[in-house]
Amino acid sequence: MGYMDNYERDAYGIVAFWLRSNLEHGQFFDREISHHELELARVNQSMVQNLAGIWQRAEQKQGDLTILVNESQQAISEFQNFLTLGMGKALRCQVIVSAPVALMDHMIREAEESNNVFNLMKSGGHVLVSDSVLHESSFWLRQMADHLAFVQHYLDPTNYELQDKVRGMTHKFERLFLQANALNTIVRKPRTEMLPVLNAFRQMVISETKDLEKFKLELDALIKQCAAITTAPPDLLEHLAREAHHLWRNLEEGMIS
Structure with missing residues (x-):
């Protein structure tokens, strides 16, 4: 790619x-x-x-x-x-x-x-790693769910398999967003250590976001080959993939950027 x-x-x-x-x-x-x-x-x-x-x-x-x-x-x-x-x-x-x-x-x-x-x-x-994980997750997971909803909006209704896949991924990221919001109050300040439950969530989000980035790039390739019927703007999927990459990199590095 x-x-x-x-x-x-x-x-x-x-x-x-x-x-x-x-x-x-x-x-x-x-x-x-x-x-x-x-x-x-x-x-x-x-x-x-x-x-x-x-x-x-x-x-x-x-x-x-x-x-x-x-x-x-x-x-x-x-x-x-x-x-x-x-x-x-x-x-x-x-x-x-x-x-x-x-x-x-x-x-x-x-x-x-x-x-x-x-x-x-x-x-x-300086931002503590646990604070950065919760901040980045709470902000970007909503953006990722939005991305998928917008992709579905642009996809032609006759793309039945793609529509179904996008819906499933949208629901997954909506659930992750809800979980991030829950952890934001469950893991209370001061968050001076990375609790196992928060670290497990971080690893799950990293894995799912890497898969999402890959899917966005695969769909981008289909669009550029005119193999997926869509009204998506040119390079939209690369824009969305770049932001997915930004999320999982920030989570891996424990930073807000």
Whole structure:
């Protein structure tokens, strides 16, 4: 398989990861905006161009890191506010977009998490491994379940086997998300040690997420061969696979990034 999660996991690489995720969200959202909503499309394009410029500098490790983080936070906050405003209008039937409201909320949550990570980087704070496992699981497992729901949304209804497989995986990640939320209160602070029950959960999530990444890439190959009928945007599955990779790597390394 040609795909690999090839971003460097240093400070510049983490900033680039989040910029790229938000940038791609803007590119995907652009496809969902009706041609009647010219102003909405114009503002989104401006956001995409701004994120792309900052992302390229992060990829090339250009400039002072502190300035880069601040610029990234500003750009992503503006994108988040734009999406939040758009979601509010969509809920009131004031704009025409094809994106489900759940997808807009999904993108907003990732924008929020981006800035949470940047704030953690700026503070230089240390996070206990058990806290990082619960945080990453609680956040990303919901995103993974969303991913599968969106894949099902884009798949043609006649893809019966794929639809059935995606439904099964969606239910699996919804259950894992519920379990992460339960452990968040069962394993109380201070979480100074990795309890066996939490470590077993971490290993289960790592294994399931690796399988999910593999499935996303297999489906990506089918889509690129025009062998699966779908309306998914180009490179959507690579975007989803990259985030799955990010989750299991963070769990293995016991970090928030």
